[in-house]
Amino acid sequence: FLDGAPGADDTTAPYSVPWDTTTASNGSHTLTAVARDAAGNSATSTPVTVTVSNAPAPPAAVKRYEETDPSVSFGPGWIRDGGQFGWSGGSAMESQTPGAQATFAFTGTSVTWLGMRGPDSGIARVSIDGAFVSQVDMFARSYEVHVPVFVAKGLASGSHTLTIEVTGLKNTDSQAATSPFAVVVVDAFDVPTHVVSxxxxxxxxxxxxxxxxxxxxxxxxxxxxxxxxxxxxxxxxxxxxxxxxxxxxxxxxxxxxxxxxxxxxxxxxxxxxxxxxxxxxxxxxxxxxxxxxxxxxxxxxxxxxxxxxxxxxxxxxxxxxxPGTRFEETEAAASFSGSWVQGNLNRAWSLGTAAETGVAGASVTFTFTGTEVSWIGCRKLSTGIADVYLDGVFQTEIDTFQAPPIEGYQHTMFTASGLANGTHTLTIVVTGRTNPAAFNNLIVIDAFDVRP
Structure with missing residues (x-):
């Protein structure tokens, strides 16, 4: 019996019953055995407590679906772009037509839309299974192609449809603000989503x-x-x-x-x-x-x-x-305290944005479940010093300064591995202090990577 529920019977000596632990959740369980004879007599063994710690299942292989795949369909208003950029698969579809739609039918629990961010990129609406999910602003100060512009995680297992709709809108900082361009690009889709730096x-x-x-x-x-x-x-x-x-x-x-x-x-x-x-x-x-x-x-x-x-x-x-899961700084798992500038678009950040501040005492706490966590940030001339805590315990001081012209975006600043499988917190505290060679004390929070 497993936690009081009957399991398999064995009627032939020597008696043994195999147990596939992957059918049980990780944690403490109770095993008991019951012996019975032909006359109906029975005896129950003393309970034995065991701890199940199954290794995480291997991640599903990521499959890329190019925009030419039959699972991707485009309505009126889209044109094929095979121009100066090296698109995934050699080509991409683009549109500036308000209301133009593209749909991707897939099976899985997560999906990544790969597109373009750039100075003349526009804004799109994304829906999944007919329900609006997000408005995606693809403005960036440099051109970034075949990069994730939208990620959906935690979907119900099964078939889904992702719909992208061109709005014709654009970021007020975009070059497109003074021109007719507000481009939306569909290059490819990855299923399931995965960690990419x-x-x-x-x-x-x-x-x-x-x-x-x-x-x-x-x-x-x-x-x-x-x-x-x-x-x-x-x-x-x-x-x-x-x-x-x-x-x-x-x-x-x-x-x-x-x-x-x-x-x-x-x-x-x-x-x-x-x-x-x-x-x-x-x-x-x-x-x-x-x-x-x-x-x-x-x-x-x-x-x-x-x-x-x-x-x-x-x-x-x-x-x-x-392997693992990336959590952007905009997600609910990241809780910011103090004064932060959110939505920085000035560099090639993960999913387009990052948060930054130089205010001493400002902090971010990321709550996660897993055995490994990484803080994804930035090293450059204007970045300062931060203190890192895991589950409330001080770990290390990180000097994020980097002498020019070297700059590290989407850089792994800190990793903690070998953690007990469960819920943890990673806290990054801005000290306000700097390397003597730095000209500012900014700390950048771009994303967090978690392994199960």
Whole structure:
């Protein structure tokens, strides 16, 4: 008997009954055995208390549905864009027509809409199963393509329909405020949603060797800037924690050939030539990796396709995928105290926004259930020092300063792992203090990542 409920019978000696613990919830349970004979006599054993601690189920494989998939349908008012940007799958659909709708039919408990944020992007209404969910403002000061613009989690298991409706509205800071443009882009959908960190080429974890030109702003790079090389042997390496990684860069008529290494082992040679320029293109995605720490290295070879006029290799950004759930700073699980500036749109933040303040004593407390948590924030010249607490206990002081021109957006500032499975709180307190080299004391809260 499990907690008083009868289980399987065994009528043949030696007596034993297997028990699949995954059918029981984690926690304390009581087991008893009852012996019976042919005459109807019975005896009950002394109860035994056991603790069930099942490992979390492996995450479901993420499937990407391009905008060309039969599960995606578009009404009037949409056009296909295969222009300067390197869209997921090579193309995307865009619209500026108020009332134009796109629908995506899917099965699952979560979904991510991948689109574009930019200076001339507009506002869309999103509904799920016919019920309005959110108005999504896709304005950003730099162009960011094939990035999450909307995420829905915690849906009932089963079939759903996501509907995107163009409003024709736009952010008052948008370039579109003085022009007719308020663009809404549908590039792809991911089911289920997963944790993705978009790491810029300026992140402090990068290491570069050889001949590189940094902070190039000649094109609409992610985060405004990219790092460029054409010299043979030049390398860029980034350590990361996750199960997959994608390199975002440039294809074009003057692009060369690069080699990619994971954890020091050669993985692929990538010919970057394309007849027309493609910016923020997905150049390489790793095979599935063991969940843990890895390093990606990109090497310029100095070689090129015979049709290419150059040997350029561009590192613009890296997308890191890992198991778990991302909670944005706008979600109810994050409780802010004190004076914060919410909805900062000035950088390539997770899902477009972040919160920041330099007011001493201001804090944010994130309540979560899981065994690992990470604070996603920012390192730059104007960021200060914060204290971190877990379940009310001081953990460490974090100096978020980073000397220019290096800036780290969607940067993992702090991680606590190996926690007891249950509910916890992570609190970040602004100290108001700074590194002597910093010119401001801001603390940025972009998101939190949780593993079960």
């Amino acid at each position: 978009h790491i810029q080429d300026t992140d402090p974890d990068w290491s570069y060797s050889g001949n590189w030109t940094f902070n190039d702003t000649t094109r609409s790079w992610s985060g405004w800037m990219a790092s460029i090389s054409s010299g043979p042997g030049a390398q860029a390496s980034l350590p990361f924690n996750g199960t997959s990684v994608s390199w975002i860069g440039y294809r074009g008529p003057d692009a060369g050939i690069a080699r990619v290494y994971i954890d020091g082992s050669f993985v692929a040679e990538v010919d970057l030539y394309y007849s027309d320029p493609r910016i923020q293109a997905i150049l390489f995605t790793s095979p599935a990796l063991a969940d843990g720490n890895h390093t990606i290295t990109i090497e310029a070879t100095g070689l090129k396709n015979p049709a290419s006029s150059g040997t350029l290799v561009v590192v613009d950004a890296i997308d890191v995928m890992r």
